[in-house]
Amino acid sequence: MKLKTPLIILNVKAYKESMGKRDLKLAKICEEVAKETGVNIAYCPQQVDLAWVANEVEIPCLAQHVDALDPGSKTGWTVLESIKEAGAIGTLVNHSEHRMKIADIDVIVEKSKELGLCTVICTNNVVVSRAAAVMKPYSIAIEPPALIGSGIPVSKAEPEIVSDSVNAIKELNRDTVVLCGAGISTGEDVRESLKLGAEGVLLASGVVKAKDPKRTLLDLASGIF
Amino acid sequence: MKLKTPLIILNVKAYKESMGKRDLKLAKICEEVAKETGVNIAYCPQQVDLAWVANEVEIPCLAQHVDALDPGSKTGWTVLESIKEAGAIGTLVNHSEHRMKIADIDVIVEKSKELGLCTVICTNNVVVSRAAAVMKPYSIAIEPPALIGSGIPVSKAEPEIVSDSVNAIKELNRDTVVLCGAGISTGEDVRESLKLGAEGVLLASGVVKAKDPKRTLLDLASGIF
Amino acid sequence: MKLKTPLIILNVKAYKESMGKRDLKLAKICEEVAKETGVNIAYCPQQVDLAWVANEVEIPCLAQHVDALDPGSKTGWTVLESIKEAGAIGTLVNHSEHRMKIADIDVIVEKSKELGLCTVICTNNVVVSRAAAVMKPYSIAIEPPALIGSGIPVSKAEPEIVSDSVNAIKELNRDTVVLCGAGISTGEDVRESLKLGAEGVLLASGVVKAKDPKRTLLDLASGIF
């Protein structure tokens, strides 16, 4: 299984609304919407639910984070080999809530390539997006931290950060998929993001905290063209 | 499900030998040995396997680590509520490979009590064991870091650190279960540990890297009296 | 030079108002007030100013933080041996803005004793104060984080946390000096703190951001009896 574009990635973070059974339920809803609409949806379960959820759904699952360590005596840390065996096809890297050291990002991107895993590096501005592009990850998701969880879509609040990142990243590395995130919750937000050159979106609270997550996902999927 | 003493806790860390299917298989072996011998065995799966393994076995499972955070927008971090919903009955805290801040240990112990979860605080010497005892955790596991993974059992190399910790901890808090660990791999090591006053052992490589983990676990269980 | 009680410790943090020349000036004001009033005042300069300020004043200086490392190839980290040679007589440990791992606090307290340095462990509640007392530091400063920089003195807002900490700490270790902090800015706050059993105060913004730091320090000193 591989990620395909255009793409919606749902990161359920450590929300109360996405733990345990509710984590699996959200993953199943993503799977349904993906099947019904034909839109590519990937899912990032809570870390402790990763193997469990990945075993139960047929859409691609990603870890929310991986530590830049080799397998071994690393109590409580998560290594790339473990997420692969857990059924994940890759991982978010350097999320704004889990920033990483530059040398560690490099290690994870390199090792992911060897292991056949996808990396989605989260970045906060155009300069960091360019620095990430140099490492040739599968994808870069540009997310201005101030807008995360705000309900104000980056595509409306800071459209130029999306289009500038697309240009900057593609100039350095044509093959890296550019996503955007922060405040995305409607089909219109998705449509605007794609118009700005993004090939998909990364989102969380917009779906996790929605009254009717399936309806929200169907709306989001409608923005993919 | 609650932890009972005397007790063997197997922490499988992030070893190559305990990932994915091998993680579940090791948990199943622990379950078998617990049933066959009547000895209490608890299991700490790799973090991303926690919900999956906890759903498949009937012995108690613990997280290897939990972050001192409340549920919410905490991408890639693990909160107590998530491990509870994943089916864990508690967590290791402050393992020597994942040391924690003193204020965070306090937060996790307090919150675990509210949530009905068990905490096993790992400590490195008698002074830190006493400091941990003040927080009244379910259990303290004394493990001299230099002996971890060494194959030299703490019960033989530093018996006084075990007996001194038992005395120091019990003096401050009668109810805290004292475990010991580091280098434990045989029934004799377990027997010696109990003689020194420990109520069980915490171990990892001795089983995970054993040629025949079941035979090793049966031997370990034979040391429980 | 040793710390003596009753005691006022001024921690100037990384405030704009206490950098460079203003750091030395504040230290000189503390020295003046100490001489004029006979009150014991210790000063924690900004880290990069430590040797410079300690060389210029005759009141005791403390580092704001020290890393639990031995001297060596540790670029950008601060070790106990370095602060001693810089002229400091000790260090704050585990400030709420710089929390430390429990095993590291133990290392620093032990090593400080060998080097003849004083440690002032900052704690956030009674339980953590007790855990710190077990390590037998020179002093423990209880500071409820929510009140730090608030202008609301701990002595008024949460008097029982001060008196309970004093009792808990003294019960475990008679010799540890108990200080309190958070929101302290007047002589009355100091007086109330001492009445609650504290042997001094730890403060920062109340002086650093005062319009007339000398007048504020004189007022604070007037609260010492």
Add this chain to the structure above:
Amino acid sequence: MKLKTPLIILNVKAYKESMGKRDLKLAKICEEVAKETGVNIAYCPQQVDLAWVANEVEIPCLAQHVDALDPGSKTGWTVLESIKEAGAIGTLVNHSEHRMKIADIDVIVEKSKELGLCTVICTNNVVVSRAAAVMKPYSIAIEPPALIGSGIPVSKAEPEIVSDSVNAIKELNRDTVVLCGAGISTGEDVRESLKLGAEGVLLASGVVKAKDPKRTLLDLASGIF
């Protein structure tokens, strides 16, 4: 005062041999050698000695590390504004012994430009050097971690990592000064480094632990052409 090339930067880390009076003495030796030979030498004192040493010598001083924080209530942390007021003209960033988050490196480089400070980003390989170059720092120092403190000069052990980094960095950003480090201790090492395209060297133990630091520095300076 500004850094000029070709350049030798001496980072004295947290070595026993470079604390307190020995820190100032080493800085004075660098100053002497700079005057006698006309070679540009910059000095990174121990963090707590920064203001003291920078006030006493006329060669440029750099901090060993700065935290990506604004001035304020940040006990024990070091901000750019503080090192500027301490007399430093810039800072090392992301040393292999003090790795930083990618977003924090970006913040420090940007803010240093506003404050008129120089940043020297340390990198471990060609990819990370390219990622750093995108941020347009004053300088990048390529240092393969395995060779640091080894006595085996990077210029001999891995000459291609130096020349490849020079090419990669200059391609992205003509103006960034490229240094190399790790194992450098003789004039010949310096000469080889410059031949590979580096504009200077970053070194530590080669001088700090030398029997006769002045003689070693004179030899190093002789390699500058």
